[in-house]
Amino acid sequence: MNDEKNISSGMSEVVKTVCNIVEGFIFVFGCYIVLYGQLSPGGGFAGGVILAAVFILIMLAFGKERVLKIMPRKRGAFIEALGALSFLAVAWAGLYVSGIFFKNFIPTTAASHFKLMSGGTILIYNIAIALKVMAGLFLVFFVLSITRVILEGDKLKMVKKQ
């Protein structure tokens, strides 16, 4: 009976320990991909997927209770909507700053030695996309893991897993 309890609260001690070590690194790497994506391969979507992978990793290793402490379902939904809204807000800001929707109104700089490079609004777009993708992908995984289809009589029914 003790074994069953262990299974319900995640995987073995080895997995949990390794997960504890790597989760921070993966998170930082995800942030790097998001922030540097404006100038190099990468960007909001790829980075967001890596960030979501952190939450999925925690959920697989420790069970859903621990991940729900960091990212409850409502908070996930809010972050997702916020990501989309901030993307739209920056695009709309272009309309008011320079009269053209989606205009890149922050000055951009070309690549040159010893100067800070900038992609203008692309960085903000990337952050917004990362928020949306991170929360969205995590929620998809979460919802798939808590719902289950059962056969009731001759009809299929979707229920929440206990």
Added chain:
Amino acid sequence: MERYIYLILLPLGGAFIIAALNAAVKSRDTRDITSDIIANLITLAMAGIALTSFGINGSYSVGGWPVPLGINIAADGFSILMLATVNTIAFCATLYSINYMDQYTSKSHYYSLFLLMLTGMNGVLLSGDLFNLFVFIEIASISSYALVGFGTEAEELEASFKYMVMGGIASTFILLAVAILYSSFGVLNMANISQAISVSSQTPLLKFSLFLFIAAFSIKAAIIPFHAWLPDAHPAAPAPVSAMLSGVLIKTLGIYAMTRIIMNIFAADVSILAPLGIISIMLGVLLALGQTDMKRLFAYHSVSQVGYIILGISLGTPLGILGGLFHLVNHSIFKSLLFLNSGAVAYRLGTRELNEMGGLNKVMPITGGTSFIASLSIAGMPPFNGFFSKLIIILACVQSGHPGFALWAVAGSILTLSSFMKVQKFAFFGKLAEKHKQIKEAPLMMSISVVILAVLCIATSLLVLPKVKNIVLQPAVDAVLSGAGYAKIIR
């Protein structure tokens, strides 16, 4: 600043504001009321923008990038006519949802999906770029898959899954066809592709992509033999969503996109669509005759009426296209009205079976009266709008030398009339069952919404008057007929 781009921005913003509120606000009542208000204000504003945009012709470069590099949004007579129809119906559907969606647990999720679907449809109508057309088609389709399964009962999930598989196949075809065009010409802009096709030779690859487009949009428009998803999906959805799906979604994603691509981009011969139109008219109405489920019957009639629109457009003559587009506008009005009525009956009676109804005119006079108007319109009785558009289509058939098509169209219309006689007899006339004596009229907002649509059923007959026609319908017909002249729209 072209205001038509707000038709994409407003619903997109609204959808995510409602989604954010849904996550942030704890009390369900507050959530429901705020999402009611936001969604209705947005659709009202959009209907206002769309209805005052007649006569606009132009394009907008997103982000200020010039055309082959950037994305452009383009509006001409055809898109404006469709936008006016879509947004008017959308306003009536959201108004109706205030009361109707109380039966479901999550109103704010519903509104957020609904506004996303609207974003997708308006985007399809305004996109001047093939890949964006595909993206907006996907936005509209994916939110409609979720809306069809919104009740999460077994029947609804099954319908939604079937719809998703068929829709997914259609989307794959579209993507493949877009990929072929991109590999042939190296541009994605619709106007540029249109120019390139008009000077290039008709290679087999181009013909293949045209056929992929026709197959894909026929699935989206539910033309027989591609209709299998529609009779399941439309009855399963909540009533306002059925009204949107049958009223405007199949026309935007199917007929508009197909006409735009065949006539304006490929400038190809459309007469191959005429047999499909005739088959849809006849089989759709014959299948509808046998139905006893009210919404399923209406769904089969959508297949049949879409056949009329396709028949009109496929004639390729100015009169035929005028009839097709006029019938498109009319069908969106009376078919959404019929679906909203069936929703009102189901809301009060809890059933959609025609055999269990009867005499409802006595207890639900507004629903009964408006559905009578809609039934006469769809059956093509004067002085309602359906009569004039069917008359124009039939005249156009004769004028273009296809009297056989005209005969089929008349036969389809007679069968439609008999099928709606059946609906009226079983549901609204006849003897009222004892257990239904206590039933009340549909709630206020639902009644207001159906009355608006019933008035529109009569008012749109006025579109045949030359003065009104020249403002509303003629620019759309000219835009379709201009063929590759569509390319002039970019500055």
